[in-house]
Amino acid sequence: MKVKIRNLGVIKKAEIDxxxxxxxxxxxxxxxxxxAYTLSAIFGQQGYGHYLKAYLDGNTQQGYPTLDSALQQLFEEGNAQIDAVQFANEYAETYINEVARLAPNWMRSFMATDRAKFNDLKVHLNLAETKAEFLKKIKAASVQRNISLGLLNAVKETGNNILYFYAEGDILKKLPEKVIKQFLVREIFQLLHREFYAYVYTFPTERTTFITFPFSSFKRREVISEELLTDTDKSELEQRGTPLVEPVKRFLEMILASYQKKDREEEIKENLQLGEYVKLANFLEKEILQGTVGFETSEFRKELLFQPKENTKLEMPIVSSMVKELAPLVLCLRYLVEPNELLIIDEPEMNLHPAAQVEIAEFLAMLVNAGLHVLITTHSPYIVDHLANLMQAAKHEEPDSIKKMFYLERKEAFISQEKVSVYLFEDGTAKNIISEEGTINWETFGKVSDDVSQIYASLLKVKD
Structure with missing residues (x-):
């Protein structure tokens, strides 16, 4: 999927695949x-929620005649059908670009700023190269929703193109027309939106601070999205100080959801892929963290602890910065993630030794090969340079014969070049820096290294 971004802070023009x-x-x-945050805003639930509200309030430019016809049929006949695949083929790109078009209206709130301006922000998405795969996802998706004790229903079976709506009894006469419209529109928009990315998890750089919080004392309203807060809630939060940017709020929600979530045995029975994510969480603990992360309930509270040895358990505020850095990823994989979700990680190398940075590069590739999407920002030459190694390894005819050359010794870390894009941000734009051969041509860090070496050489000459 290709994205064009215009007038976003220092970014004047950028095209990203x-x-x-x-x-x-x-x-x-x-x-x-x-x-990264702008993409999170558009593809996350904020984008969907703001657009749904704007559409239902009549504040959008785009109309969807198919939805109008289905709504009329539902009122007249008590049932309606929408060919979801056909609807997506016709409107998916229009829909997500309408979401993006409205983003400037709420980006200041999303970024928790009164000073930054987003009036001229423009984001455009092109699905041409990925539409066929997107339509396959729509066809494979299932829907089973209802309101009013099951008297108004939406159903779509996996592999079936048709999204059915039907009412029982005289419920259509009892419910306000706005509620019925909201139900129908919400289901089709949500179906489209979730097939871009089923959910978006954001790991902001502030994560090493927030993972130490006592989540048992949090009230959920303190971290949920601003649009879900009452006026009283908003007033209370404003009095507490500077508001949090939405990615930080979502991060806190993620940790709180992990805190409240039980083990996934029942979910895994329904979707075996979830078991693979739990195994990846365990692998991250064993191979990189060298210990386990988990919640423990004491007499007074439930808290997150790190166990580096059998008889040793440590509270999060006193563990190493690497554990604080990676513990949220362990929790997300163990309790929350599902296939086709997007993880946005701001500087995954933060607080990691160079060897651990190389290991995390391999681990992120393993996540992608397990059906997740990953977007990172980074300053790490170890991650970027090793990514080139992983792409070259994926071309090898006998991956088992070379896996011991790598830090985690897992061929699942070898990643096809077709799955990777690397963009260098500088001078108000972003430039693709992966060559056809799979090398990554960046000069940012190489120039600094050359400068440092040159200074040393120059000092030796002066000394002589």
Whole structure:
């Protein structure tokens, strides 16, 4: 999926091809994080929620005659059908671009800023190269929803194109027309939106601070999205200080959801892929963290602990920065993620030793090969340079024969070049820096290394 971004902070014009693994690199202040957060805003639930409300309030430019016809049929006959695949073929690109078009209206709230301006922001998405795969996802999707104790229903079976709506009894006469319209529109928009990315998890750089919080004392309304808060809630939050950017709120929600979630045995029975994510969480603990992360209930509270040895357990505020850095990813994989979800990780190398940075590059590739999407921003030459190694390894005819050359010794970390994009952000734009051969041509860090070496050489000459 290709994305064009215009007038986003320092970014004047950028074109990005989003792949299963997308990497943003570049100097500080070049717009990497803003670009990542903007994509999170559009593809996440904020984008869907704001657009749904605007459409139902009549504040959008785009109309959908298919929805109008289905709604009329539902009122007249008590049932209606929408060919979801045909609807997606006709409107999916229009829909997501309408979401993007409205983003400037709420980006200041999303970014928790009164000073930054987003009036001229423009984001455009092109699905031409990925539409066929997108339509396959729509066809494979299932829907089973109802309201009013099951008297108004929406159903779509896996492999069936048709999304059915039907009412029982005289419920259509009892419910307000607005509620019925909201139900129908919500189901078709949500179906479209979730097939871009089923959900978006954001790991902001602030994560090493927030993972130490005592989540048992949180009230859920303190971290949920602003549009779901009452006026009283908003007033209370404003009095507490600077508001949090939406990615941080969502991160807190993620940790709180992990805290409240039980083990996934029943879910895994329904979807075996979830078991693979639990195994990846365990692998991350064993091979990189060298210990286990888990919640423990004491006499007074439930808290998150790290266990580096059998008889040793440590509270999160006193563990190493690497554990604070990666513990949220363990929790997300163990309790929450599902296939086709997007993980946006701001600087995954933060607080990691160079060897651990190489290991995390391999681990992120393993996540992608397990059906997740990953977008990272990074300053790490170890991650970027090793990514080239992983792409070259994927071309090898006998991957088992070379896996011991790699830090995690897993061939599942070898990733096809077709799944990767790397963009260098500088001078107000973003440039694709993967060559056809799979090399990554970046000069940002190489130039700094050369400069440092040159300074040393020059000092020796002066000394002589």
């Amino acid at each position: 989003l792949k299963p693994l997308t990497v943003f690199i570049g100097g500080n202040g070049e717009g990497k994080t803003w670009a």
